[in-house]
Amino acid sequence: MSSLVPLLTTLPLLGAAVALIFGRRRRVQVWVSIVTLTAVLVIASVLLVYVDAHAPLAVAVAGWPVPFGIVLYVDTLAALLVVISSIVLLAVLLFSVGQGAADGDEDTPVSIFHPSYLILAAGIYTAFIAGDLFNLYVGFEILLVASYVLITLGGTEARIRSGVVYIVVSLVSSVLFLSAIAAIYAALGTVNMAQIAERMALQPPSVQLVLHLMLLLAFGIKAAVFPLSFWLPDSYPTAPAPVTAVFAGLLTKVGVYAIIRTETQLFPDSNINTLLLIVSLATMIVGILGAVAQAELKRILSFTLVSHVGYMIFGLAIATPAAIGATVYYMVHHIVVQTTLFLAVGLIERRAGTTSILKLKGLMTGAPLIALLYFIPAINLGGLPPFSGFIGKFALFDAAAQVGTPLMIVLIVGGVITSLLTLYTLMRAWNLGFWRESTSAEEPEVEDRIRFLGSAPAAAVQTERRVIPKVMTASTAGLVVVTIALTVFAGPLFDLCARIGAQLSEPVHVAQVISDTTTGEGGH
Template sequence: MSGIAPALVPLLVTLPLLGAAIALIAGGHRRTQIIVSVVTLSVVFIIAATLLVVVDVGNQAIAVSVGGWPIPFGIVLYVDRLAALLVVVSSVVLLAVLLFSVGQGAADGDDDTPVSIFHPSYLILAAGIFTAFIAGDLFNLYVGFEILLVASYVLITLGSTESRIRTGVVYIVVSLVSSILFLAAIAMIYGALGTVNMVQISERMGELPQQTQLVLHLMLLLAFSIKAAVFPLSFWLPDSYPTAPAPVTAVFAGLLTKVGVYAIIRTETELFLDNDVNFLLMVVALATMIVGILGAVAQAELKRILSFTLVSHIGYMIFGIAIATPASIGATIYYMVHHIVVQTTLFLAVGLIERRAGSTSILRVKGLMRAAPVIAILYFIPAVNLGGLPPFSGFIGKFALFEAAADVGTPVMLVLIVGGVATSLLTLYALMRAWNLAFWREEDDSAETEARISYLGASPAAAVETERRVIPKIMTAATTGMVAVTVALTIFAGPIYDVCARIGASLLEPVTLVQLEQQHDDSTGGTQKGDLP
């Protein structure tokens, strides 16, 4: 299997692009587009799972130079444990959201997600995400970002309503600013070092003056922090995501910000390992956690609550990166996997609530425990998971982060632990308040309850109502499947966390150019072998 593994790597990108082309050609045939999209993402999942087993069991990353150009002159696709794991998780999420969208489109006549546009754009988005995860050089990482951003511009404005166009414009402008910063940083790095290959950059970075390294470091961090929605660069997210169709919001919330976090992880562990900005990251992490969750507590609309919790929990990942130990990086990877799955699941559950109740405002939705007990369960499980209650994966990830911080033991770490615990409690409060009002509150509840929550009446979208619609079984099944995945992250936390721990250990011992060339030689039939650190 390891002999054919290198041939599988380019398929992670080419299959979604080919599928997008076929889906575009078959624009008038809805069933064909659905089959092409489902088969494409299913095959990508199988390939990614195979690659994960190969690189983990064989303790050997796979480097592929596209077009046969020698490393590092060609485009290098690099699959290590981290890249393979994230492609596996992303393909699962993309497939589940796709099935959810199929059910929504069938029930609504594709009013919100026109199938002729949706499927090609969705597969191009997937290709961009996968490209970013397996890019071996900064420019190819930039290309991956741009592919997914172009597709996201289309998806976020589907339906062409006034609110979607307005928030879409903000999203596009912010994304373009981030892309310009990223491209400028790439140009400066190439000018200073003569390469954009990540391994070569890490080897040559020490030759530059510290001030130059710091400028390049901060430029990349700034660009990636915008994409990851790190405070104070997260202002665009709470207004942009809630207006999109439910499947689009779910996949954006689960994956797009994590691509930015992934880029920060690569930057901090490979490119600038000796250029320390960890204290700055700690301050930013604490601010992101606290400000994000305070924003969630002040909201009355479920999508906005989840959008603000999304921002706050990015802070946990920045926290783990800032600790900069093998244990903290491993915990960050586990928490990222957990958050991708759980956040997506919650947005899908809220999509079901909106169809059943005709609103996502917790001031208007009542009595769903009796009316829709299945939806109640589908919301409750990921909600308590995100809140960090034991024994769920959210608790495991947060506890691992806090333990890694406690091992360092500095006063700043203790402050961050307190901030992380407070954020977790407030997350649980915000989500359980929504649960209490939307599910337990009866239609005939007294005016006393209404008075206690009247302070939320002025929050954005508090009074928004939509049409009540039928919930197709496939939408419920897709959400149920994602809930099952969230539970699986807890049941199989041991082996999954072990993989993440190995990722953490390897990332802090970056691969050298010699090792990269040896891995490429071995993957193409040579006799040399390059092991992961």
């Protein structure tokens, strides 16, 4: 079974190479990408079943012993995130194929898009299964290279400008991360996560604190945690719709995943939970207040993306097994729902020629299916029962209530306010864009909303309306079905996440993990 683990990263890289070779044959590239991501999904699903039933798998690539070799490590958390990522990547890929076929690949040139997309997937998978910090860094750098190409596709001035901001911020984060790796190696003599977990406790508290904060600073930028989230709302909305969707759904979650590993494995006895609670509250409130002030759907969703990262940091700061399990569940929920919303907005843009809620009108009667595809994930993200957003937030609030400190109560109130404002913001867009009739006079309260949003930044410019291929609608509908499945099968999925929370809260059996990486067998 351990022989399947390296395929999670090698298959996308091989697929990217094949797609690049067939750069002038669009159909071949499409099928290479679909087959590659489907194969990874199947392999990851098999690994998820195995590691949940048995034990994690640790593989030393080429048999090099720790700490010299590359270690790949798949536990239930890593396998689950690879499965969810593969589902999202497949859906977005199909969406982009439909868009490219309809537009002549003006926004997403196939010869560039497919190799870059598969390299992006390889970077995501590498980050999730990295068993050492340097390999995690490599995964981040693969992401950076591929994402810079994708975010600037089309070569417009706005995309180049946002791409420059994105890459500068990402490079700063990478330099901080590399500096943290160097400091950890100097202090501990290893970058293997299992050995770091064993040796970190022997260091003075001041050294542990400095190393801890260095890693959190680097990962906080990638996760878009306040006040390190300033770059995100201006970077994502300018990219092509499928690129924005996959960025919003996955890239910040790679940063959150790195923070999960840092808090649960490298620094399980951390004393900075109060700091994390404050940061999580600020991330939730500042992010959603930014969304309230926006008039453009992509910017609204970008700010809600920032605010909901705060829920995940909140769960980690609670630091109980139940809270960590709830965090994982909410993370899975948010990956799917946020991606779905961005795809739905992509459909809205093609149907109406704009994503400005000041200009959208009458879509409920003009495009009822798109209205439904937006409405379901919107109320899910807003946390209405019985959807997965409500389940995840309730689980987080329940875990915080069990701790019961005054600060936890403040965080619960902040989380409830953020959820209500999220629902208000998304339903305001629904009211203006879908319910407002294009031929009717504005009601006084509607005029007040428009007047309030009239000075909002980056309102979308009206463009031509475009045909919506069936595959774009089908891929978006498929993800909506997945969001509903997160609710229908919430029991088994939440039990799985609860087991993950319990595993992450247990002391790592370091000696066995190291032994596994030298033999290539699984378990710890």
